Amino acid sequence: xxTPEFAVPPLVHLxxxxxxxxxxxxxxxxxxxxxxxxxxxxxxRTARSLGLPLVQPxxxxxxxxxxxxxxxxxxxxxxxxxxxxxxxxxxxxxxxGCVNLHPSLLPRHRGASPxxxxxxxxxxxxGVSVMLMDRGxxxxxxxxxxxxxxxxxxxTGSLTGKLSQMAARMLPDVLLRWIRGEITPRPxxxxxxxxxxxxxxxxGEIDWHLVAVELWRRLRAFQPWPGSxxxxxxxxxxxxxxxPLMEKKGVEPGRAVVLGGEAAFGVGCGDGVLAVYRVxxxxxxxxxxAEFMRGQRELIGALxxxxxx
Numbered sequence: 096x097x098t099p100e101f102a103v104p105p106l107v108h109l110x111x112x113x114x115x116x117x118x119x120x121x122x123x124x125x126x127x128x129x130x131x132x133x134x135x136x137x138x139x140r141t142a143r144s145l146g147l148p149l150v151q152p153x154x155x156x157x158x159x160x161x162x163x164x165x166x167x168x169x170x171x172x173x174x175x176x177x178x179x180x181x182x183x184x185x186x187x188x189x190x191x192g193c194v195n196l197h198p199s200l201l202p203r204h205r206g207a208s209p210x211x212x213x214x215x216x217x218x219x220x221x222g223v224s225v226m227l228m229d230r231g232x233x234x235x236x237x238x239x240x241x242x243x244x245x246x247x248x249x250x251t252g253s254l255t256g257k258l259s260q261m262a263a264r265m266l267p268d269v270l271l272r273w274i275r276g277e278i279t280p281r282p283x284x285x286x287x288x289x290x291x292x293x294x295x296x297x298x299g300e301i302d303w304h305l306v307a308v309e310l311w312r313r314l315r316a317f318q319p320w321p322g323s324x325x326x327x328x329x330x331x332x333x334x335x336x337x338x339p340l341m342e343k344k345g346v347e348p349g350r351a352v353v354l355g356g357e358a359a360f361g362v363g364c365g366d367g368v369l370a371v372y373r374v375x376x377x378x379x380x381x382x383x384x385a386e387f388m389r390g391q392r393e394l395i396g397a398l399x400x401x402x403x404x
Contacts, residue, residue, distance in 0.1 A: 096120040100137040101255055102175035104263035105196055107141065109173065112267040116147055117167045122178050123151045155185050164188055171270065174228065175262065186228055191274055193228040195235070196266065198258040200242055201226060202288035205233035210258065211251045212291035214316040217308075220244055221254065223262045225269045227280055232290075236280030239269045250318035296321040300402035303349035307339035307367030325349075325362075325399045327376065327391070332399075335381050336373035343368040349399045359384040362399060 097106065098121050109116055119142035127134040135143070142149045152160045161184050171191040174181065186193050199209035201224040206212075213221040222242030229235040241261055245254065272278050299321035301310060314323040314337055324333040338358070346352055346363030354361045358370035375381040388394065 096172060096177040096181075097138045097175040098122045098136045098178045099176050101198070101259045101262075102138050102177075102196075103141050104259050105173065105175050105266050106138060107145075108263040108266055110145060110147075114267070114270070117169060118148045118150050118164075120150045120152065120164075120177065123153055155179055156182050161185060161188075170274070173266065173270070181228060183230055186230070194238070194270065194273070195226050195228045195233070196262040197224045197226055197233055198222075198255065198262070199291075200224060200240060201233060201237055202283040202285065204291045205288055206291040207293045208291045210255050211294055211316040212289075213245060214249065214251055214254065215312050217312060218245055221258070223258055223265060225262075225265060226283075234283060234285070234288075236282050238273055238278050238280055239265060241265055250315045252319045294321065297402075299323050301325045301334065301399075302402035303362060303399065304365045304401055307341060307364040307369045310364055310369050311337060311339045325401075327394065327397075327399065330377040332377070333375040333381075334369070334371055334373075335375055337369045337371045339364075339367055340370050341367040347398070349401055351394050351397050351399060353395050357383070357385065359388040360395060 106116070106119065119138060121136045121138040121142070124133050124135050124139065126132065139149060139151065150163070154160065164185060165188050169189045172189045172193040173196070174193055175196040181193060197209065198221070199205070199213060200220065200222045204212040210221065220242045222240055224237050225239045226233070226237045227235040243257060243261065269278070294317065299317050301323055310323070314334055317323050322333045324331045326332060340361060343361070344367070346361070346368050348363050348365055350363040352361050352363065352368065353359070354370055358372050361368040361370045371384045373381055373383055374387050376387070
C-alpha cells in the first residue's frame, strides 16, 4: 500500500527479492498538473508496468473492501505513504501485521510531514523506521531503524529520495527476519515523541521578520512544495536557493540590499540577511539572482512584503 514516488523503490525491491506481491493498493486516479488531466499515482503506474493486480479504493472502511483484502490472505501488508488510515479490521488481517516504512527516527516526527519537519527542526540526522502499525498515529513498535546525516544542501525533495532508497534496501531483510522470529519489536517512548502536521500552501509565504536561519530551513523544507515566496510588483517571487548571512546586521526585515557575486542580492530578516542565489518570478523560468537583477534593478532598496503584512 503506497501512493507517491517514495513508495516505488520499496515495491520494486520486494519484486526483485522474490516476494510474492498479491496486490498493490494505491489512491484513486485524480486530476493532476496544469491541465488537470486524470493521472495515476507513481505507485499505480509502477504496478501497471509490472503487471501487478492494482486496487484503488476511496476508503478501506467499507465491508466489501475489507472482505476483498481478507480474501487475498496476505502474510503481511507493507505500507509506505499510502495516504489513508488503516482501520483496525484491516490491521488485523495479515498474519505478520502491517509493516510501515516511516521516514523519520521514531518517535521523533510522527505524522504527515516527517521529512520536512526534520529540515525545519534543524536536525543533524534523520532516517527510516520500519514499524508495526497499531491504531495510533505512527505509535507502533519499531522493528528496525537506520539513519543518515542531513546536509546543508538537502531539501525535503532530495532527502525524501535518499530515504526512499534506504527504506527499499532495508525492507526485504527486515521482513524476512521479522517473519523468521529474529526481531523483537521495540516499543516507542511516547514521552519523547514529536508530531508533524500537514504542510499548507500558506506556509510558503515568507515572513521576513523571522531570523535568516529559520527562513533558510523553511526554504529547504518547502521544496518542492509549496516553495518559499514573497511578492514583487504584484507577482509571486519564489526564492529557489538562498543561504543565511548571520554576520550581516542592521538591515530592515524585507529590505532588499545588493550583495554581489553569485548572491546578487539579499533580504533583511529579523536577524541577519538571507542571501539569494536563485529565484523564479511568476510566469517565468527559474534563474540566477544575478540574471534576475539585470532586468529588475529597482528591487534594490525596495521593501518586500512579509507573510504577516
